[in-house]
Amino acid sequence: MDTPHDSPPQDSQPGLPAAHEEAPREPILTLPFALTAYIVLLAVIHLRVLLPPELENWTIDVFGFIPKRYDSSLLNLQIPGGAGAKVWSFVTYSLLHANLTHLGFNVLWLLPFGSALARRFGAVRFFLFLAVTAAAGALAHLVTHEHAVAPMIGASASVSGAMAAAIRFAFVRGSFLSFNRSDADTAARVPALPLSRALRDGRVVGFLAVWFGVNIIFGVGAIGVDSETTSVAWQAHIGGFFAGLLLFTLFDPVPRMRNDAADASSQDVSDRI
Numbered sequence: 001m002d003t004p005h006d007s008p009p010q011d012s013q014p015g016l017p018a019a020h021e022e023a024p025r026e027p028i029l030t031l032p033f034a035l036t037a038y039i040v041l042l043a044v045i046h047l048r049v050l051l052p053p054e055l056e057n058w059t060i061d062v063f064g065f066i067p068k069r070y071d072s073s074l075l076n077l078q079i080p081g082g083a084g085a086k087v088w089s090f091v092t093y094s095l096l097h098a099n100l101t102h103l104g105f106n107v108l109w110l111l112p113f114g115s116a117l118a119r120r121f122g123a124v125r126f127f128l129f130l131a132v133t134a135a136a137g138a139l140a141h142l143v144t145h146e147h148a149v150a151p152m153i154g155a156s157a158s159v160s161g162a163m164a165a166a167i168r169f170a171f172v173r174g175s176f177l178s179f180n181r182s183d184a185d186t187a188a189r190v191p192a193l194p195l196s197r198a199l200r201d202g203r204v205v206g207f208l209a210v211w212f213g214v215n216i217i218f219g220v221g222a223i224g225v226d227s228e229t230t231s232v233a234w235q236a237h238i239g240g241f242f243a244g245l246l247l248f249t250l251f252d253p254v255p256r257m258r259n260d261a262a263d264a265s266s267q268d269v270s271d272r273i
Contacts, residue, residue, distance in 0.1 A: 030184050034123035035114045038130070039107055042155065045095050046103055064151025065093035065138045071147060094134035096153035106155045113166040114159070116176050119188035120169075125251045132247065133161025133240040140239025152233045157240025163211065164244035165251075168192040171203045189254050195245070211241070 062081040097103040118126045137157020169192040176187040
């Protein structure tokens with residue numbers, strides 16, 4: 001009777017190639033804890049829509065970003081939130097959304113880019129980065145809408161900042177948008193291209209062109225809310241995007257890539273082509 005230990009090993013026969021089994025590739029999108037926590041926070045905060053209308057409107061007035069708060073010429077204008085809202089609303093507006101579609105669009109854009117960035121930065125840097133890019137978007141909105149009364153809400157400036165930061169390393173060989181993608185953790189920690197080198201990469205330039213075109217034409221993201229109209233605050237997107245692109249280095253814990261190494265790593269052509 002044959003037993004398992006009596007059978008000769010199959011790979012011991014001469015002339016036959018050893019069986020080679022590749023490790024299964026990880027899915028391109030896996031959610032790190034920091035990003036999951038952020039999405040859950042946005043969803044929980046959105047439950048405010050279940051509040052009575054008066055209380056819901058109060059939360060938007062107190063935590064939304066209203067440029068008119070900073071107009072010193074209107075001494076008699078009473079906006080809920082007082083002096084404190086002039087500080088916290090630079091960030092808190094990004095945690096509010098007008099409806100599920102608004103929230104869903106922002107989360108959808110954040111999933112691929114935010115996943116890589118959260119893995120790369122870690123939770124503390126990631127949350128701080130989102131706050132800084134939100135503030136940059138609010139500042140851009142304030143400069144371009146100095147006397148606006150309608151509150152601006154939405155995470156689009158932070159999402160835009162995350163996208164801009166991610167393209168600093170997304171196309172490098174082994175990263176999450178390259179042909180030769182590594183596992184999720186390794187792909188998120190490849191050395192980033194210097195900004196000057198990234199801006200000479202055709203894929204980065206193409207991404208920038210598409211991103212600016214989509215945001216200017218369609219303006220998917222942060223929304224200005226008032227009783228009569230809903231408008232897209234696309235200037236806030238651009239403010240957050242530029243902040244993410246330019247400030248990425250201040251948050252990035254991964255050592256920089258030398259220019260000669262950057263030239264080699266950016267040549268990311270699939271072996272199958």
